[in-house]
Amino acid sequence: MTYEEFIESKQxxxxxxxxxxxxxxxxxxxxDYQKDIVRWALCKGKAAIFADCGLGKSFIQLEWAHQVAKHTGGKVLILAPLAVASQTAREGEKFGIDVTVVNEQSQTTAISITNYEKLDHFVSNEFTGIVLDESSILKSFTGKIRNDIISRFLHTPYKLACTATPSPNDYMELGNHSEFLGVMTRSEMLSMFFVHDGGETSKWRLKGHAESLFWKWMASWCAFISNPADLGYTEQGFDLPALRVHQIIADGVRPTNKSLTLSERRQARRDSLDVRCSAAADLVNNSDDTWIVWCDLNDESTKLESLIYDAVEVKGSDAAEYKTKSMLDFANGDLKCLITKPSIGGMGLNWQVCHKVIFVGLSDSYEAYYQAVRRCWRFGQTYPVDVYIIISEKEGCVLESITAKQKKDEIMKANMVALTKEITKNELQKTCRISTPYQPSIEMVLPNWREMQ
Incomplete structure (x- = not known):
């Protein structure tokens, strides 16, 4: 290897x-911004799109899949969370793109979509393209399933991963995307750009001198977009309505700042279950609005269903067909109230039909809270979104934790967008610049001195 080749290998x-x-x-x-992203992702062949809720990731991935299928003459498979598959098929109908909801390989067409849970029913090497819808779901799966998805599609020529803008400090999620796309394994990414904080934190920290290089590398295979205006586009209508968060202390006293153990918090939630569910039912029953009620415990879900008029409960034990139908009925505005858990309906669904949200208590997961809120608070929502968090006085520390995580996440995402804005813009322009093809129409006449040589 020459010195020039060595330097080239390090780029x-x-x-x-x-x-x-x-x-x-x-x-x-x-x-226009969607067209540029589609062209960029097609040119890359293997890419990730990190775009905020309501920016049309479904339409982008459907057009990407359509172009891949047309170019290769092969099949493209889209993997999506439960109920999102049927929702995406409806989006395809709206825009004239044929996509088939399938349960097994024999049903596949040029563009097929199925749930992550049904992956075992398909032959991966029969697809020329694979799309992971709500691809952040990889990190919530077990390591076995994550590795299975990566290994199954290791040699698939065209890959696309789509999800909302990830938390900038969630390096495992970024590493999962890099590894799925075949850019760099997660362990290689960590060793190149990060150092491991020992002691109590046991977390990875971005090397100070590697920060700009890391985000430049990320933007070479990811498109970051929180608002089209950030990248210089002039499309209108991408302003979020107001988000109004209301805290309700169900037992009528001030929340405590005392830190509780996990078991103590669980017990506190069970002790206050009846009063919290009653408070939620009062809000819904005394309103004509459409409501989504998020819970975390099975007992909460059962109690809420018994207290709220005309409510539909979706549990983890329900059949997939029932879950899908209920969540799509809610999206269509056919239900007044849906009761479920963020782990069931908190990813990928478009519920702008609703602007009243209740959390009957909070878990420690900020991401679960954020994703659940963004089902309704997203681009395309025309009303202010009211979020009611109903807790007992002993759960006050959980709300404080969520609030602190939210502020930190907003600051970090803003910094990430600022760091990658120009790089992403340049990437899109470089890959997607339209040039007029040269069509010669006049014969060139060589000079005499050239003919004599």
Whole structure:
């Protein structure tokens, strides 16, 4: 290996393995920023799209899948959370893209979509393209399932991962995406850009001198977008309505600042279950609005269903068909109140039909809270969104924890967008710049001196 080859091998560049399409070939219903992202992702061949809720990730991935299937003549499989598959198929109908909800390999067409849980029913090497919808779901799966998804599609030529903007300090999620796309394994990413904080934290910390290089590397295979205006686009309507968070102390006293153990918090939730559920039922029953009520315990779900008029309960033990139908009925505005857990319905669904949200208590997961809120508080929502958090006085510390995590997450995401904005913009322009093809029409006449040589 020469010195030049050695230097070249150290460059953190991600080679494009895809193909280029002209903007005129893309679905005319796409916004300009969506067209540029689709073209960029097609050119990359293997890419991730980190875009906030309501920016049209479903439409982007459907058009990407359509172009891959057309270019290769092969099949593309989309993996999605429960109920999102049927929702995405409806989106396809709206925009003239044929996508089939399938349960097994024999049902597949050019573009097929299924739930993550049904992955074992498919033959991965029969697809030329794979899309992970709500791809952050990888980190909530067991390591075995995560590794299974990565290994199954290791040699798939075209890959796309779509999810909301991840938390910048969730390096495991970023590493999972990198490994799925074949850019760099998670362990390689950690060793190159991070140091391990020993002691009590046991977390990875980005090396100070590697920060700009890390985000430049990320933006070479990821498109970060929280608002089209951040990247210079002029599309209108991408302003979020007001988010109003209301705290209700169900037992009527001030929340305590005392820190509780996990078992103590669980017991506190059970002790206050009746009063919290009654408070939630009073809000819903005395209103004509549509409501989503999030709970964390099975007993909460059962109690709420018995107290709230015309409510539909969706439990983990319910059949997949019932879960899907109930959540789609809610999306259509056919239900006044849906009761479920964030772990069941908190990912990927579009519920702008609802702007009244209740949490009957809180878990320690900020991401579960954030995703559940964003089902309703997303681009396309036309009303202010009211979020009611109903807790007992002993659970006050949990609310404080969620609030602190929210502020930290907002600051870090803003910094991440600022760091990657120009890089992402340059990536999209570099890959998607439209040039007029040169068509020579006049024969060149060589000079006499050239003919004499």
């Amino acid at each position: 953190l560049s991600v080679k494009s393995t895809g193909f280029d399409v002209n903007t005129s070939e893309l679905n005319p219903n796409l916004f």
